């Protein structure tokens with residue numbers, strides 16, 4: 001089978017060794033001969049993936065974190081090339097949302113014995129994303145989050161300073177008035193700190209903000225607390241980090257295919273951590289945008305029996321048992 005392997009050798013924690021050789025060997029042991037390409041700071045993987053799809057590759061395997069997987073996904077959108085995922089990042093939210101294990105041998109077993117299914121992506125104005133759009137406080141804080149993440153890899157003092165700048169920005173941030181339209185229907189005006197529009201259940205620092213979001217339902221989950229205090233907001237996110245939902249009477253979850261947001265004054269927007277500017281914004285689902293290789297329910301049971309430490313997210317029942325597994 002015509003296969004390309006795209007590796008980001010820098011994905012994951014700073015002390016993680018480059019596992020390229022192990023990955024290539026582990027694939028070869030399973031009969032997968034892949035053409036190896038590596039990403040660089042100027043080539044995130046999108047072009048490498050698009051090029052492979054154009055050349056007729058049946059499978060593009062990406063070994064990297066969420067940023068690299070997302071770039072490769074963009075390159076494969078609306079093609080017949082299957083995306084295979086070997087999670088190598090720090091957070092691995094996309095893999096977790098698709099029940100793909102972090103364990104290298106199980107991820108490769110998924111490529112061999114798994115099944116392919118079509119999954120949705122999202123579009124925020126003209127930007128394609130896989131996980132989430134955040135409008136408001138989170139988008140304002142994201143640059144500090146990234147600096148802390150980079151600082152932890154390279155310079156603890158810089159991470160510490162960024163952390164305190166982030167706290168200052170959090171304290172200064174005020175509620176905004178916002179008008180939300182779901183599938184063209186007008187909603188009442190809200191007062192919010194943040195609205196999230198989720199394609200996948202999990203994103204960021206392992207926030208499971210939309211535990212019921214499915215990446216193959218042709219919808220996006222819209223999550224917000226109307227008129228929250230800063231304390232409500234913190235509790236909401238600490239709960240989401242533990243995979244739980246805050247019991248709060250003004251916590252709202254809606255499902256829609258198209259969401260329009262206006263706010264006064266404008267709020268900052270990010271999609272999967274990339275800054276997109278400020279509101280107004282239109283976010284739409286792109287149904288069935290991507291073919292991805294995922295574990296079958298039987299494989300998930302095998303993985304659970306093997307007692308791996310990975311938390312499965314209950315998407316198994318919506319994953320495609322009727323499609324043939326990918327042959328290598």
Ligand SMILES: Nc1ncnc2c1ncn2[C@@H]1O[C@H](COP(=O)(O)OP(=O)(O)OP(=O)(O)O)[C@@H](O)[C@H]1O
Nearest residue numbers: 011012039040041064065066067068089090091092
């Ligand atoms: N060869 C390379 N050298 C340095 N940086 C690279 C290289 N290839 C890609 N990058 C950078 O890696 C980043 C993407 O990292 P990625 O998201 O895959 O890993 P992560 O941040 O550790 O994982 P996660 O997003 O799951 O937490 C991008 O900023 C990209 O520019």
